[in-house]
Amino acid sequence: xxxxxxxxxSNHQGYAVNWFxxxxxxxxxxxxxxxxxPLTHWALSITGKPAHLLExxxxxxxxxxxxxxxxxxxxxxxxxxxxxxxxxxxxLHPELELFVxxxxxxxxPEETYDVILANGVLHHIxxxxxxxxxxxxALKPGGWLISGDFTGPRRYAYSxxxxxxxxxxxxxxxxxxxxDLFHPxxxxxxxxxxxxxxxxxxxxxxxxxxxxxxxxxxxxxxxxLQRALTKRFFxxxxxxxxxxxxxxERMEVFDEAVSQDYSSHLLCFTQSSLGGEQQFHxxxxxxxxxxxxxxxxxKYDVHGGRRIHSRIQNCVC
Ligand SMILES: C[S@@+](CC[C@H](N)C(=O)[O-])C[C@H]1O[C@@H](n2cnc3c(N)ncnc32)[C@H](O)[C@@H]1O
Numbered sequence: 001x002x003x004x005x006x007x008x009x010s011n012h013q014g015y016a017v018n019w020f021x022x023x024x025x026x027x028x029x030x031x032x033x034x035x036x037x038p039l040t041h042w043a044l045s046i047t048g049k050p051a052h053l054l055e056x057x058x059x060x061x062x063x064x065x066x067x068x069x070x071x072x073x074x075x076x077x078x079x080x081x082x083x084x085x086x087x088x089x090x091x092l093h094p095e096l097e098l099f100v101x102x103x104x105x106x107x108x109p110e111e112t113y114d115v116i117l118a119n120g121v122l123h124h125i126x127x128x129x130x131x132x133x134x135x136x137x138a139l140k141p142g143g144w145l146i147s148g149d150f151t152g153p154r155r156y157a158y159s160x161x162x163x164x165x166x167x168x169x170x171x172x173x174x175x176x177x178x179x180d181l182f183h184p185x186x187x188x189x190x191x192x193x194x195x196x197x198x199x200x201x202x203x204x205x206x207x208x209x210x211x212x213x214x215x216x217x218x219x220x221x222x223x224x225l226q227r228a229l230t231k232r233f234f235x236x237x238x239x240x241x242x243x244x245x246x247x248x249e250r251m252e253v254f255d256e257a258v259s260q261d262y263s264s265h266l267l268c269f270t271q272s273s274l275g276g277e278q279q280f281h282x283x284x285x286x287x288x289x290x291x292x293x294x295x296x297x298x299k300y301d302v303h304g305g306r307r308i309h310s311r312i313q314n315c316v317c
Contacts, residue, residue, distance in 0.1 A: 002081060002102050005124055005196040009059065010084030017234045019225045026225075026252045031218045031267050039148060039267055040117065044072045046269065047144040050114035051075065054138065056103060057121025060089035061096045064117075068095060077113075103127075106134035113138055118147040122204050124196040132211040139272045145212065147204070152223065152264030154201050156187050162223065169224035169254050173247045177237050179230030205268060212270035219263035224255040226264065 020027065025035035032042040044050070044067070051074045055064045058078030068076040077097040080086055089098045101107060104127045116135055125131045135145050153162070166182045180186070191197050200207075209215045228251060238244050 002104050002196070005194060006081045006083065006102075008194045008196075009080070009082035012059070012082070012085065016231075019222065019229045022229060022234070023222075023225050023248075023252065026255075027220045027222075027265075030220045030256065040067060040119070040146070041070070041072065043117075043146045043267065043269065044115065047115050047146065049073060052077065052113050053115050053117065054079065054108075054113040055117040055119070056080075056101075056135070057118060057124070058089070058098070060085045061093045061098055062089075063119070064096055065093040073115075079108075103131045103134075106131055108134050108138040110137050111140050114140055114143050116143070116145045118145065118149070120149055122147055123150045123198050123201045124194075126196070126199050128200045128203055128207045129211065132207050136211055136272050141272060143272050145208070145270045145272075146267070147208065147270070148265070148267045149201075149204055150198060150222075150264060151201050151204055151266045152198070152226075155191060155198050156184065158184060158227075165258050166224050166227045169228040169251050169258075170230075172250045172254065173228070173233065174243055177233050177244060177247075179232030182227045182230075205266065208268055208270050212272060214269075214271050216269040218267045219259060220265050220267065221255045221259035221263050222265040223259045223263065225251060 024038075028037050028039060028042075029035040031039055034042075040063070049072060053064075053067065053073035053076045055061070055076070055078045058064050058080050059082065061078045064076050064078045067073055075097075076095075077099070078086075078089065079099050079101040080089075081100065081102050083100045086098045086100050089096065103121065103125045116139060118135070122128065122131070139145065153159070158166070163182060163184075170178055170181055205215065205217065237248075
């Protein structure tokens with residue numbers, strides 16, 4: 001498993017435009033309350049500037065280098081299983097301390113980091129419990145793990161109800177930007193090429209809950225958007241056409257409603273000692289951009305497939 005992932009990610013040539021980049025203002029607003037506030041910048045403003053930041057699954061360290069340059073950490077280390085990416089990263093970003101490591105068999109120094117970032121990596125880890133214990137042990141007492149990840153169906157095994165909701169979202173788009181309706185065959189090759197893809201999605205949060213003292217979750221959806229925005233959409237979407245923009249806005253409202261209870265993407269803060277929840281709420285209550293957005297919102301029960309209405313559940317106030 002780990003060696004296939006290492007080969008796959010060493011050969012990775014960067015990301016095509018995807019929903020995560022395209023819908024960044026939607027995601028950022030849902031997590032931070034501010035459509036212009038990137039997730040990691042916001043998360044680090046809650047934890048405080050780390051004297052030593054570690055990013056696990058950092059690929060070639062591009063994102064980490066940006067955080068260091070922006071003054072969001074004093075010192076930055078990065079770890080990834082993909083030796084090729086780490087080698088590239090050492091050339092590109094000599095200011096980072098990059099090393100090869102496998103989170104399935106972690107070998108991290110103890111009580112070393114103030115904050116560990118894990119973006120889109122935990123869903124690739126089979127030995128998630130061993131990994132979570134190692135991450136906790138690598139944090140200084142009171143340190144934070146910030147994990148943003150896909151928590152949707154394991155190995156993308158979407159239920160019929162989930163697929164029906166994705167189709168409902170796609171049908172909100174004008175035909176010229178829609179692309180084919182989602183079918184699991186469309187992602188079969190991706191799953192074949194990387195056997196670690198989405199291996200442990202549904203157990204990430206329960207495992208973090210069992211290993212860390214506190215877990216604070218912020219949902220950001222993606223249940224519909226991640227699959228409904230196809231290659232054709234990214235090729236043909238025209239921001240100058242009001243009907244295209246309005247269709248995406250409708251789909252974002254729909255995605256938010258669908259993902260109130262069960263969100264396919266989450267940002268989690270976990271702290272290695274008690275006090276985190278209180279600290280989070282104290283900081284959150286002082287900040288305007290974290291204002292509670294409780295309001296009546298249409299909600300979808302993903303498993304029952306029916307529309308219900310109720311209050312937003314995941315407010316922080
Ligand atoms: C989806 S990419 C995310 C990359 C980056 N964190 C980002 O946010 O763009 C997943 C990353 O996890 C790394 N990875 C996968 N399995 C791993 C393992 N067992 N140990 C360490 N890193 C792993 C991959 O090499 C890849 O860099």
